[in-house]
Amino acid sequence: MGRGPRCSKDGLNKGAWMATEDKLLLDYIKNHGEGKWSNVAKETGLKRCGKSCRLRWMNYLRPDIKRGSISDDEEELIVRLHKLLGNRWSLIAGRLPGRTDNEIKNYWNSNLAKKMAQAQSSSQSKCNNVIVKTTNSPSTVIPQQHTPIASPGTAPTANEVHLQNADDFSNNVAINSDDLVKAVNSVDSQMSSEQGSPCPSTTTTGDGDDDHLGSSPTNFMMDFNTDDHEDFCKILDCDFANLSNAMDDHGDHGVDHSGPILVLPKQMIMDKNVQAADFGSLASFLESDEDWLGNDLNVMLS
DNA sequence: AAACTTGCCAACCGCTGGTTT
DNA sequence: GAAACCAGCGGTTGGCAAGTT
Structure with missing residues (x-):
């Protein structure tokens, strides 16, 4: 469609991130805030494409990310939301503070999909x-x-x-x-603007206006x-x-x-x-x- | 102990839609 | 209007650790 690859593969690192790379990215975000991902490599010397930087930040480095296993309540919520929304992981993640879409997607694929399949096969035989x-x-x-x-x-x-x-x-x-x-998205934005602040259930990263978490x-x-x-x-x-x-x-x-x-x-x-x-x-x-x-x-x- | 299998999860890839030039 | 740029999403992959044979 008239566009070249966004991440030139020449000279860029791939695979797991090193601690030094994390630090470079964190320093950059501390100074410039989120966004402008394509500038990260230029300004920090990081040999990662902007896309990779964004992903690293969103899924790992963000300070509000909740680590640890998914609780029963969270699991139940994921199941319900998945029934409602399907594989719209980002929407589901938006309702689980501190959880990322990637984490929920992985959790679904590795745990819940099997559970659901089992539950379905048992119920399907009945009805x-x-x-x-x-x-x-x-x-x-x-x-x-x-x-x-x-x-x-x-x-x-x-x-x-x-x-x-x-x-x-x-x-x-x-x-x-x-x-x-x-409608869900609409009320999200409506309520956000009413409150003049990000979602009350998500924590912000600190001081600035650009502390919007996605x-x-x-x-x-x-x-x-x-x-x-x-x-x-x-x-x-x-x-x-x-x-x-x-x-x-x-x-x-x-x-x-x-x-x-x-x-x-x-x-x-x-x-x-x-x-x-x-x-x-x-x-x-x-x-x-x-x-x-x-x-x-x-x-x-x- | 070595080989093999399985499961998890971080990261990559391709694509889409919105915005800018 | 077209092309380029950018952020974001969901599917998939690959590496690693744990478990099993």
Whole structure:
């Protein structure tokens, strides 16, 4: 696409970083702040490309990085977030203070993927159906034609689960999960600007304005996992148009949704009186031990 | 003790999207 | 508008340590 390689390989070091290289990079960041990675090599004499420097800083040298094993709570959060977001490691990491996307990705691949695969194989033998949950009627059981998206241990795929008839939509609302991700990002930036500071759940590196730690998202899921559902409601309030569009479009089966669709109980979303309050119940729903993206929330693609 | 296997994790690679020139 | 630059993301790889045969 008209661009050469970003990291010229000539004369650059590769592989594990030496302590002296770390020191050069740390000194540079101390003096100049994060960013301008392409200048690091020029100004420090470090024989590493900017990309490599950035990675070293983000994954290892940053002072707020939490070392040590992943706790049970963190693991549970990773599993839940992965169900919601798929392999969007940076988004997941943004909700685990001190953890890097690389660390979470590695942890998933080496630990959780296997666990999830085992859990899935045991549960799949019990049930090969997808349940569409409705507010006013008993759950509708639909023959599963494919593995639902976000099945444990796998990234979301373009699999499809067909409803038996269009009436099954009547009590449900479709939310494009990509829109949900946008909403999460949107509220992140909104809350950051409201607070005029980086995410309260992440620590800053020191003194300056350029102490932004990457995207510094709010710790929405961590907060959400406490009893405070306010942030979750905020998300859906602040970018409700996205969700509504996906919802409105869903009656038209010709609409091309780019991502997987979550089907939620319609009443939970449509009733203006409960717009905020009922997302608390949605929060409770998501909080529950139910397999909310696998079965109780039907996941499908248009 | 040596050879082999397995698992972990830091780092690399290719790609994308946003911004600048 | 095109090209170049840059930051960032997710998939993959390679080296190392621990465990097993």
